[in-house]
Amino acid sequence: MNKKIMLLTAAVFLTMILSACGNNSSSEANGKVTLTLFSTMSNSGERKAFEEVIREFEKEHQQIRIDANFPGNSYEDMIRVKMGANDMPDLFDTHGWAKLRYSEYVADLKEMDWVKQLDPSLDQILKDQDGKVYAYPLNQAKDGLSFNANLLKEYGIEVPRTLDELKSALLTVKEKSKGDVVPLWIPGGDNSNIAQVFDELATPLLITDQKHQYGKELENGSFDWSLYTPLAQFMKDLKDQDLLNKDVLTAKLSQAPELMAQNKIAFTFVGGSLGPEATELNSSIKVGTMPVPAIHKGDEQSWIGGERFTVAAWKGSKHLKEAKQFIDFLAKPENAKKIAEGTSSETALKQVKAKNYYSTFYDQYEQVKIEPYFDRKYLPSGMWAVMATTGQELLAGSITPEQLSKKMEEEYKRLKKQ
CATH class of the missing domain: 3.40.190.10 (Periplasmic binding protein-like II)
Incomplete structure (x- = not known):
């Protein structure tokens, strides 16, 4: 192998290593930002509603792309590996463990407008005594x-x-x-x-x-x-x-x-x-x-x-501002309603009432x-x-x-x- 080929091979190898060690989010050459999102949603009907809102967000914010992942049964194993490497997705589902498992990884969302509308029954799960808000709940179970x-x-x-x-x-x-x-x-x-x-x-x-x-x-x-x-x-x-x-x-x-x-x-x-x-x-x-x-x-x-499904922002994300923009978009009344109804659940926001398949039974x-x-x-x-x-x-x-x-x-x- 000649010297030029050896140098080129070494450069490619180093690039691969650096890419593997970098933040999950990325800034593309054209100025777009890609945010990685991991969710525990496993049901196709539930994902459909969520993915529709994601596409609407990308239309409204054309410089931001959401790379949504739904690993199903592998979710916890994958997230544990990422926690160990301190290389979390920009956005991820805390699936009931916002405070107990993910507290040191999530950004505080308490300054966001939707927090005032959060159902008080979720306070013990998503807030701490200092008022920190650990995640945005997409719906209530x-x-x-x-x-x-x-x-x-x-x-x-x-x-x-x-x-x-x-x-x-x-x-x-x-x-x-x-x-x-x-x-x-x-x-x-x-x-x-x-x-x-x-x-x-x-x-x-x-x-x-x-x-x-x-x-x-x-x-x-x-x-x-x-x-x-x-x-x-x-x-x-x-x-x-x-x-x-x-x-x-x-x-x-x-x-x-x-x-x-x-x-x-x-x-x-x-x-x-x-x-x-x-x-x-x-x-x-x-x-x-x-x-x-x-x-x-x-x-x-x-x-x-x-909470059934949530979206938390990784505090170490290089694009925390954009991640919070996405969470704000999810909390818009029309989007909160769409996801709650698409997952046949109730919303987690007091001002938003969802009419879903089971509403008659929930009223009963x-x-x-x-x-x-x-x-x-x-x-x-x-x-x-x-x-x-x-x-x-x-x-x-x-x-x-x-x-x-x-x-x-x-x-x-x-x-x-x-």
Whole structure:
């Protein structure tokens, strides 16, 4: 190899290294700025609304381009790598961990105009005692169960209010459909959807009932994990009695709209755009939503929620000004409304009212209290993955309910020390 070629090769190699180590955002030769954005949105219907607003922003701000990424199940792993390298995306979703996990990476948004309109119920999640605002919430979650309203009417099933009533409803679906309808459908091909079920039901089991409140014990590390076993036993019983889909360990989230449209699902913990997508496939379908059922006698139902999707700005971004411009654009009333309706959720801004597919049901249950996600408030970071894998193992029959609780205890103690 001659000397000129060697020098050229070395220069190219050095350029590649410097490019790899640089900020995720970039300034192009023509003066345009590209902002990288990472989101946990995994549903195509939800992404559609968000991407439409992104395109409108790019039309209005022609010198700024948004490089939107939706890595799905890989999101947390990718972000952890970027956190370790201190090379975060310009804009990213804090997915419930704005303060606990991302606090040192996010820019303070408290001076932005939309903050005055933020729903106070989100203050404990997105603000600290000094008033710092960690992220902009694209919408608010009210998680519970979705159900096929037509099938429940056909089978004479009242919308369940308690876990016992839910179990009875599932048995009725199995009997009256002669096995043609899945009583409770879980897309466990991604085990985070199994974790979702455990996370939602842990709240009525361990938090909301006055005689069964263990929040302090969970927070200080003294919780008796045998109290978690009834939840694992409930899920095992559902599997043993064929009240779950037979492919619970392989079913994909993307299958939900079509199966609901075909009247193959009675209940599911899948929410979001499931209703509108299923109805688009079959106009006669009506998907309802309900709060999480109460477990203990005398307790009330509850929504599980907080912010669903957010956009935070990386404080180390070279284009923080442009990143905040994008967040301001998202917070315009017409855009906040479009995203909330596109994700079948409520807005996080007091002045903006969204009319979405589930509005009738949200109005019906407007007095029901919203409880924060169990893992986000009471468990150390990393426990979501533990709930996912232990739940998967339970449904696969490789561990018992008691063993599940023991594994949860071991990982809880280990992660709490970190």
